Amino acid sequence: MTDAELLALAAEGRESAVEELLTRYKSMVTALARRYFLVGGDAEDLVQEGMIALYRAIGTYDPSHGGFAAYAGSCVKNRMLDAIKSANRDKHRPLNDYVPFPEEDELPSFGDSPEEIAIAREGNRDFAKRLDEALTDGEKTLLGAYLAGRSYKEMAASMSLTVKQVDSSLQKLKKKILKLTSR
Numbered sequence: 001m002t003d004a005e006l007l008a009l010a011a012e013g014r015e016s017a018v019e020e021l022l023t024r025y026k027s028m029v030t031a032l033a034r035r036y037f038l039v040g041g042d043a044e045d046l047v048q049e050g051m052i053a054l055y056r057a058i059g060t061y062d063p064s065h066g067g068f069a070a071y072a073g074s075c076v077k078n079r080m081l082d083a084i085k086s087a088n089r090d091k092h093r094p095l096n097d098y099v100p101f102p103e104e105d106e107l108p109s110f111g112d113s114p115e116e117i118a119i120a121r122e123g124n125r126d127f128a129k130r131l132d133e134a135l136t137d138g139e140k141t142l143l144g145a146y147l148a149g150r151s152y153k154e155m156a157a158s159m160s161l162t163v164k165q166v167d168s169s170l171q172k173l174k175k176k177i178l179k180l181t182s183r
């Protein structure tokens with residue numbers, strides 16, 4: 001069936017026609033998603049945004065304004081760009097940098113005894129030493145800037161990196177730190 005025939009069936013409420021169009025244009029959505037970078041997300045997040053835009057495009061398409069492929073491509077691209085702009089806003093930074101709090105049963109419980117306090121401090125010093133040995137100078141600088149609350153743009157400018165490189169480095173750094181904490 002042609003796109004026009006499927007769109008006519010979709011307009012009548014035939015879900016199978018909508019599914020066929022979504023399947024037919026998924027590769028276009030995936031190709032567009034590869035062109036962009038979403039801070040704090042991955043390519044699959046952009047594909048999901050694109051598929052939502054494609055679904056809406058099927059419902060809002062008007063054949064008098066040109067071909068469906070161009071219309072759908074435009075809708076998908078605009079939705080992805082909106083998602084990227086939205087994710088880059090400072091108001092979303094806390095969500096992008098989210099680290100879950102441990103559950104209550106995962107929290108260490110240290111009593112008030114001097115021995116338990118000394119053991120806890122020794123564990124912290126041991127972790128700090130392992131962290132210092134495991135991180136490169138660049139990673140230490142990046143971690144310091146991140147902990148100081150600097151934005152991705154500020155870190156990128158001061159370290160002569162792109163925002164994407166900063167995000168990628170921070171993701172690797174977080175994984176490295178998680179490995180150290182699981183020892």
